[in-house]
Amino acid sequence: MVRKAIIPAAGYGTRTLPITKVLPKEMLPICGRPALDFIVEEAIKSGIEQILIVVSRSKNMILDYYDRSVELETYLEEKDKTHLLKEITLPDVHFQYVRQSYARGLGDAILLGKHFVGNEPFAVLLPDEIILPHEKQPLKQLIDMYNEYQGNTVGVKQLELDQLKNYGVIKPELLKSKEYIMKDIVEKPQESPPSDLAVIGRYIFDPAIFNYLENLKPGLGGEIQLTDAIKEMAKDYTSYGLEIEGMCFDIAKTSEYVELINYICGPRGKHQP
Numbered sequence: 001m002v003r004k005a006i007i008p009a010a011g012y013g014t015r016t017l018p019i020t021k022v023l024p025k026e027m028l029p030i031c032g033r034p035a036l037d038f039i040v041e042e043a044i045k046s047g048i049e050q051i052l053i054v055v056s057r058s059k060n061m062i063l064d065y066y067d068r069s070v071e072l073e074t075y076l077e078e079k080d081k082t083h084l085l086k087e088i089t090l091p092d093v094h095f096q097y098v099r100q101s102y103a104r105g106l107g108d109a110i111l112l113g114k115h116f117v118g119n120e121p122f123a124v125l126l127p128d129e130i131i132l133p134h135e136k137q138p139l140k141q142l143i144d145m146y147n148e149y150q151g152n153t154v155g156v157k158q159l160e161l162d163q164l165k166n167y168g169v170i171k172p173e174l175l176k177s178k179e180y181i182m183k184d185i186v187e188k189p190q191e192s193p194p195s196d197l198a199v200i201g202r203y204i205f206d207p208a209i210f211n212y213l214e215n216l217k218p219g220l221g222g223e224i225q226l227t228d229a230i231k232e233m234a235k236d237y238t239s240y241g242l243e244i245e246g247m248c249f250d251i252a253k254t255s256e257y258v259e260l261i262n263y264i265c266g267p268r269g270k271h272q273p
């Protein structure tokens, strides 16, 4: 059973400067809610019970958001505004936090979750990508596939050729509709990507991934790349890819951020995830 999830939220948010100098990218508002809260909701609706958020020095706002504010609760009660208490109800999940002291990359951030995870499969959700489900939650789609095949499973989507250089890209072998064996994976291929299936920030891992992360040398950009650990592990254990159903929005891209907000709460946006 996949009960635990890691959400890495330690990055500087360079793609969304200057606001991310003071506001964590994960806290960018979407109709009054921080982006991160959509990811937390997806995790909970997919059956996750414990979440480890990897933060860094400037991310205390995330801890505050998921903590009680007794002062605010008292104020709302005193001022006869108790109907607003539901707006600050905490999600029904256990949170833990760890700080990443050095910006050594995504793989290093996930490695910090080793003790939290222990010896069970776990999920990773990258908070840049908000995916609005058609029916089943994106993470639940992956969990169901993991439960069937019992191997590392990454969420992918088809992208245009010029986009692929910004993502991890898998070399797929079709199993059945939307389901693939991952023969290989390449981080941000600058030329000749192995397919048009890009990794979109949802993963289920066997805990053995930590052995691979621990033995990695810095990869692209001098960082410990999660993709490199997935690649090495795929040589030893059959690994999988699943085309996730749902609408993806990368909130670090202004156009997609605006599109998401319009989609959810614009003049004609009635859709609530």
Ligand code: G1P
Pocket: 106, 126, 128, 129, 166, 167, 168, 169, 187, 188, 198, 199, 200, 201, 226, 227
């Ligand atoms: C990371 C991963 C990459 C993945 C992407 C999805 O890259 O390294 O494989 O495709 O997230 O958003 P980043 O966007 O952090 O550079």
